[in-house]
Amino acid sequence: xxxxxxxxxxxxxxxxxxxxxxxxxxxxxxxxxxxxxxxxxxxxxxxxxxxxxxxxxxxxxxxxxxxxxxxxxxxxxxxxxxxxxxxxxxxxxx
Numbered sequence: 001x002x003x004x005x006x007x008x009x010x011x012x013x014x015x016x017x018x019x020x021x022x023x024x025x026x027x028x029x030x031x032x033x034x035x036x037x038x039x040x041x042x043x044x045x046x047x048x049x050x051x052x053x054x055x056x057x058x059x060x061x062x063x064x065x066x067x068x069x070x071x072x073x074x075x076x077x078x079x080x081x082x083x084x085x086x087x088x089x090x091x092x093x094x
Contacts, residue, residue, distance in 0.1 A: 034059050042076065053080050 020028070038056035041048050048056075057080070060073035 031063055035063055035065075042073070045076070050080050050084055054084075 038059040041052055041056040042060065045053055054077060057073040057077035061070055061077065064070040064073060
């Protein structure tokens with residue numbers, strides 16, 4: 001049988017009270033910085049390369065804070081990939 005650790009008050013600790021290691025804190029800070037950078041690229045999408053826009057969309061898909069943010073990133077990624085696949089300014093049959 002699994003033994004449950006109790007806190008100083010003799011109660012079970014809440015799952016949300018887990019202490020983060022330095023590695024976890026560093027990773028969380030890194031992810032937060034990458035999210036900030038990705039949002040800046042998406043906010044000014046016209047001035048960034050398709051490659052950088054795709055990368056930013058993938059970051060937001062993986063780590064976005066809300067379902068709406070992740071869905072918007074998925075839609076934009078689909079559009080940019082389609083643009084790259086079919087090329088710019090090509091006529092039919094090219």
